[in-house]
Amino acid sequence: MSAASVIADWSAPNQERARRLLETYPEERSAVMPLLYLASLEHGYLTSAGMTQVAQLTGLTSAQVQSVASFYTMFKRDHVGRYLISVCTSISCYLLGADDVLAAVETETTARDGTTSVDGAFTVEHVECIGACGGAPAVQVNYELVEGVLPEKATALCKWLRETSPDVVMTDAMQKSFGGVRSFDWGIGEEQGAVAPVPAFGPYGSTGGESAR
């Protein structure tokens, strides 16, 4: 089966990205995870249909793809809100009040940990260490990081998301408005960010802006 016919319902750029991904690796199976991100981007989350498409692209069974996908926490196999708020509650963030941050986020978004708000705007989850311990407590919005987010700032961040409903969320911009202590000097800001609850990275096509090189 040709790749194009398997993912005919994907956007043209993502079809092209899928094709390139399959060529990038010495063995096609290596493209499974990047393709799973693409499938998630296409369908809003990782649907059964998406897993089957990835299976057909890589010559695996759907069961094999499901097995791989379910191993990783970032392939969401259920509906995800427009903004995925991940609150780190691992040790360093915990020591600096992460539980209060999580509570603040739950209150403001009306989504309990592990669930999606009724209006579909937010999915809230607590996560293990996201490598921002020097800037604890830390949260991510669609995997875009904000460091030094004390509870009040977290509330403000969620409010801002609800009220302005930005199409693209950018780590530097959010850090500026809602962040505090950082793990290190971030340097000049980036003009790009995430358009969906999928890590915004060139090959997955969710960066929402041209690279500011």
Place this chain on the structure above:
Amino acid sequence: MPERPPPEMVTITIDGREVEVPQGEYIIKVAEDLGTYIPRFCYHPRMTPVGLCRMCLVEVETPRGRLLTTACNTPVAPEMIVDTESAVVQKAQEGILEFLLINHPLDCPVCDKGGECPLQDQTVAYGPGESRFVEEKRHFEKPIPLSDIVLMDRERCILCARCTRFSEEVSGDPLIEFVGRGNQTHVITFPDEPFASYFSGNTVEICPVGALTAKPYRFKARPWDLEAIESVSMVDASGASISIETSQNEVVRINGIDNDATNHGWLSDKDRFIFQAVNSENRLTAPLVRDDAGNLQPTSWGEALDRVADALGSVRGDEVASIGGANNTNEEAFALGKFLRSVVMTPHIDVQVGDALNPDFLVGITPRAEIRDLDRAATILVWAGDLKEEFPTLYLRVRRAVTQMGAKLVVVHPRRTGLDDLAAAKITYRPGEGPEVVRKLAAGADADYAAARELLTAGSVTALIGLTGRAEDPRLAEVVAAYALDLPGAKVLPLARRGNVFGGLDMGLAPTLLPGRVPVTSESGRAELESAWGPLPDAVGRDAAAILAGLAEGEVKVLLLVGADPVRDGRNPDSARAALAAADFVVSFDMFLNDSNQHAAVVLPVDGFAETEGTVTNVEGRVQKAYRSMTWDRLVWGPERDGVVMPDGPGIQELQYTPDGGGVRSTAGRLALHSGRVLYDAGTRNVQSPALAALVPDPAVYLHPRDASALALTDSQVVDVTGEFGAVRLPVRIDATLAEGSAYVPANLESTWMLGVPDVVTIEASSAEEVAE
């Protein structure tokens, strides 16, 4: 035969005992051979070790001190010192068991595995006393069906990855997999994609707990009530070793037995579940005779046998013929043959049902391969039916040879087969054009086949040769074999499918063969047999097709059907039916009524599989005992007993390579028919096994996309498929794996058999919407 060099031996110390063991063997195996059983769950001797369950921990001395290591994946090395029962080891094993049990439901009293459960047994042997786990156990939805046959209870699963490994590594259909991570890991299929593997039952057998269960056995019996006997599967001629397990005189389960010569313990689901037919309500229980109104009525054995004796007594010997016998043991076949030849005095005997290869070829080819040769072959040539459908356990063996032992595979077939994914070279050809393929392969000029040719001349070749489909000219196989035997280090395994067909041939159930593979035409051979049996007919007999023709012409008058159904299994159903109708007298020996014997004068119910005892001969000529736990190397019929001597070599003339053998078939605008078999067929025993009946696929005709578009046909459209012997209405399936110019119709499904087996068919859009049943 060039044997592998024996492994190098190394000296190690196990539990203080110095021993010589083969280098590279895993500690767990070495210890077991020495009588020390190291407990284990995930280790399985026929699969790659994964070292997951950690139950097999032992202590090994290393330069870094004594280390705990898993015995299942640690090879022995010179001077190794292993301690399998130190205090540290015992504590570790107790710990593992406690860990395994904390989330286990401990529902042993209602679990099918209770009584034969390694987890239960090892807990008794190595486990801690009481559970210290006071938290709530992990919960999953109660048993969910993974397929029509297999159910999964995830709470019992200990995540040993035996089932998933089997599916991925052994059977090659990874449809059940680990899902989730860590403590949430479980085993399951993809939503709406059932565990539709021909081999799914093996996972039930190797699951070390009661997580996987099979519907046919669920809640049927408790292990301690079971009686097990060793036997041989008769689903195909591979001779798979099985254990038949009965409870209160009823077969409740079949398990595989690890026989290195044949099946390594694996079975197809058909091997495993077809026993249900033995327990079928529909089995014949009393003899039936046709009454004056033409209906079959139950009667006494005395009356039925009198009728048969009268019929046999009323005609000349050579007016009697017999078809069938492949479901019988060698002893039964021998008795039948002796009765027919020396008492009835008829030479018209055929164990095959007119869909078969030349018996001389089947038993006479030399050098004949053993199944084990697959493990050593550099190249394997499969030019035969789709092994996955026709010889499932042999398919696994070829799969293993390719995926684990480094053999290269060449497949020649008119269509995609189950082995194609593993093939280093595949040749697809239009039915009827096989001789062309042989010519090109042998001539060494055609660029198309360069890859195949290179593989076939690179090293020792083991060739599995049979009919790719029923419309194939049987002589083609002989041509292919003659070609193959010229290849380097070649051995040929000639494939005929039915259970004990090779035993039948060896016992002389063939028009050209006397018992012991002696040609009927051999004066000395016959004379020797006559000295034991008395006078015998000296003519070459009729084969099944000629017997049916003889019935129609009135030259054959009395027919014995021995578990045979020529209406379904022959080439032309209508003429077979007419031939049976023309017979003076037909007596059928069978477990069920079928399309052929419902017209018989007398039907005698017979013992089925698992109810008789004897020997069975497989495709390699290996004779195995059904019912006793031993494998005989070769059965020798001593002359002092039966006057039969097995010849050393072939009893037939050398096969000649005749490139024109069979000839190329002209299709003249029509499509060449490829008539292959599928595993789950509409045959009586399959249909009488509830677990299997549901798996029979829907009939259809498969067309190459270009042929379909030339005929202006689309997928699922209903067409009339017409051949020489009849027509049948089927939906179209587009299938790009077919050779262009051919049509594939699975031969053994409900309705497709009515087409018979013509060489070519025409296909036309049908005016009717519905497919005829």
Place this chain on the structure above:
Amino acid sequence: MSFPLILTERMTAHPADSHRLDRYEATGGYETLREALGAMKPEDILEQVKAANIQGRGGAAFPAGIKWGFLAPAEPRYLVINGDESEPGTFKDRQLLERDPHQLLEGAILTSFCIGANHAFIYIRGEYPKPARRVQQAVEAAYAKGYLGQNILGSGFDLDVTVHLGGGAYICGEETALLNSLEGQRGEPRLKPPFPAVEGLYAKPTIVNNVETISNIPWIVANGGDAYAAIGDVDSVGTRMFSLSGHLKKPGNYEVPMGLTWRELIYEVGGGIRDDRELKCWVPGGASAPWFVAEHLDTKVTKDDCARAGSMLGSGAVIVMDDTTNVVAAAHRIVKFFAHESCGQCTPCREGTTWLERILWRLLNGAGRPSDIDLLLDICDGISPGLAWPPRMTTICPLGPSAVSPITSIMTHFRDEVEAMIPGLQEVAHA
């Protein structure tokens, strides 16, 4: 305190744009590569890396030069750079990826040239999209300038670099799990042997090194292995990135020479404890490491000194806790992490870590039982027999034993606090 910097010199001097190719080139970037490809043979680079005696920075501290020397002769070979950085407390690789991706790339090219790899993979954890973007941009810029691709700088050496994002699984930091993940499989560690240098990615010889390890290579090649080995302490040489977090005045990443004392690292580099409270304890090398307490303040920050004191430098993460900390709750957080991140293959890790977590949870919620202390230690013993350091294991990889560290730590240093949480226990003990 200020020290000569190797890895962070450029980003310190040019905080705004150290990640850009123009800045990198303007500060001497890719000069080393140009010279090495012209003048050096692969063996020469190996010699320098061996002389540098740099220990891997991913956690196991295995000397990089020796590892490279183990590479099997088969081809193709691969370089895989481990940027999965998920050990709680660790965020140093993030800075190196984000702020100086070309330094890493130059290291990757030199390393690939040395080991004969024509394809290198940079595996970055999925939660690091910005670092991945920065590296991807750097890769594209490097291709455009001829530092990557065919015939690099006219040397005849070819190299492709692929940036690969993880999917959210700490265990993929373990090198063989990472390789499985990169092959499109579940990130489950493999049985060793074979080691990656013999059978790694696609069963081919593969070198796996940490981001920080590879980022050091340009400096080592430029300045010579001996110069590198001269920095730091006797056996632990060079500088190291430490990620300081927790109750500190100045959390963050710091590059310091090996061989300071913990007191210097915590009180001078990290600015001391917030609000000038008392130091209670710290986790010295990422969540897997046994904890240190005040008595260890004068221990030197080297591999051997920490090993002798019963812990490790691990991933370079230092998590500091002050006297307000509930150590049982802190230990619970860490154990919970490992329970969540266990791949699930090995029985003791899969079942043991969750069990430990649930007992600690009970303790924290006032439902502890007097037998729980022995039970916790016994479960730990089932995962890591003897509770020794370095740990013995009943598992394939060290993740399971990592969950044991926080428990043995609180039992060793704060047993009274644990007992105080269990209703009835102290009364019984004193009766």
